[in-house]
Amino acid sequence: METISEENVAKAEEFKNEANDFFKNQKYDQAIELYTEAINLNPNIAIYYGNRSFAYLKTECFGYALQDATKALELDKTYIKGYYRRASAYMSLGKFKLALKDYETVYKTRPNDKDAKMKYTECQKIVKVMLFQKAIAVDDEKKPVSDSINLEAMDVEEDYSGPRLDDGEVTETFMLALMEHYKAQKKLHRKFAYKILLDIKKYFSSQQSLVDVEIPENSKFTVCGDIHGQFYDLMNIFELNGLPSIDNPYLFNGDFVDRGSFSVECIFVLFGFKLLYPDHFYMSRGNHESATMNQMYGFEGEVKSKYSGQMAEVFTEVYNWLPLCHCLNGRVLVMHGGLFSEDGVTLEDIRKTDRNRQPPEQGIMCDLLWSDPMPSMGRAPSKRGVGVQFGPDVTESFLSVNNLDYIIRSHEVKPEGYEVAHNGKCITVFSAPNYCDTMGNKGAFITMTGGKMIPKYTTYEAVDHPPVKPMAYANSILSLLAG
Template structure:
């Protein structure tokens, strides 16, 4: 059901006919842009068609275009508008179900699938989607029920790592000499992953246990000091693009005490080498705890991992217990970093509440799945907008904030500017809000379709002036993005 609708509108008379003709012509151009993968142009053209003569078909077509650009909130609004214009337009319910699924709102999606099967009781495709969504809803209900079991141990407490045997024919990297991560281990691990091999589960469990133990002791806001004569690198979303991650290290040098890094969330999902990305990043964190930093993104969460591939990838390469272990670790990732008391770095953005201070961020209880509102949610989900003030989020979670909001926050906290990630940018970065809000995105040619560059930022301690390096995507093995994503999402989107 991912196609756009080609159907024609009924013709009126006079000026109405003229508007319908303009709308039809513009819709045809929009459909062509959609087929070429130029979703931003498609959105612009569908909007013009809607302005000329709005129909349920146009809103549904713009809805799927918004989904492709991750503007899930806008997609949801358009799908709802399509249903309001035509209660019998089945594709409107499909579109809204896809938006709800993308947000992890499976119960609401199930209601829309139910509306489809009620309207089309003999439609096997609709019945299949309704059944699959129902399975997800029941699975979540079951997991919630067992999660409240006070006697249930977390994976970190229940897994017996020492009892896991390493097979004689395993020739990959090993943690030895007291199970300490060494530079040689990480180098060997990257080479092992390049050859599309899997780290033995015993060592994967050990890395997760060690990183969880370390992160539990860290605050929600990490203070980072960059010496005057040293440089510091900030990277944005990686999204499972392991070979592009390795290319960053090729361009900018391996992490070390003299070459510190901060990776600003969304290490996993979408790309199909997410396990490789996160294990290398966790290994570097253990190797250089005081010069390698990781922030949580909105994709280091259960709902996103279940829909966009990481959960399926871990289960394919390891098992369900390992996937649960990752969730436990993600809950302890810091939410933001403050560099030299001058620059705040977070994955998403700023807040709907005025007068937020850095102390407020330090006090966030982060050991949980993010709520749908509040400081933790907005740190992971919000986006900047060009106009002043606030707007509802185009994603359906968090907010959009203007330059006046950024300026007030910076003045309140005596900061120079903020760095965030979370959004694809054609050049890999964007400078907004009079230079006070910088976006950096480090996954080039996102999902093998967008064609964007990747970027990272270098900062020198005494100046803290951002310098940008951009790069193109590098080749990777023939495994498509979203290969491990939930099958029902791929059927809808």
């Protein structure tokens, strides 16, 4: 260990204490900056890395959180919180076996600690369930759950007063009624919910991984970013920008669900509009349209609470068919995450990508769902632990190879709801204001016309919602991440 002057030791402690205050006030980015200052002055203190790891967990930078927790443990193998933090990072990345190893270390060190025992036991259950599922899964023989749904056997009770499909079809009247029904916190009958899921699966499975969208010269087109189960903010977007229609087309760019506790309402409204206006309403897959994310961040729990475990499995099958990105007028590529860990990827490569699966940990599909831009040149390991970070030169090269003007992506909270980076060539849009009821950010959407394709930004504040907190349906897995 390097020798640190007394002055730097004292100054580092001041930075750490200041950072702790920011952390308590949920200002995680400022906390990270100050923990970094403390580390720069005195890199020998495990707790600085442990605290910064926790702040990175809060900002979903799971890769950085993992690095910091590991560094903390290199400095002090007895630092129990380091094992907790690293286990949390592994859990967030779906690496449950590695998380279990760290929880086991804590439990063996503190056998009488109730919290340690609970976390170890819960993680053990998850690993056992995963191993069991793996043992019984025979991929080439397993029939899709959706094939076993028998709509004819589902009766609609006489006292059901909610919206009904018109001869099995979504209509404008149905959609208007559905949104009002949801605003009143009522539930769509499972028969109609399943019909929408089966129809949308059939539709998406006929689409390519990259969908080409033609926007007429003077026509308006809207791109929205993450919604994350914030149904009442979704309704506000439609208030501000008009309901979807043939003359008012939309593209929703992934992460429709999870975290917000009205994810079921969001997804059925979006799927309903897709069925109503298939050529004027588009949906890209996000990294949260996956089984592991849904298991952890609330969507699976919400579907089970409002419907059933069987329906949760059908959603997973539908999400596997969501397109990975959209190309607008051959000039703008829209994907949820970002660009690639290798040069030379073409639109044709994306079109040929087999997407009917859970997101892999590397490759084109992974990068489209998980990657993030960075201001410096080149590429760097992802702060999330999945995908890659890419610089302005990577963006410029990709646009040049594919003769595109710019890219639009989502995936990251931004204070103003959007951010323009990489010399105007990489735009982030995030449409969930005051994300998780804590972040204080604005939401935004982008509008453009088909001729000029110049992005215009509309920002808005969060609206009130019923007193159901974000993460209300999150799996017990997630409660493990707090400690």
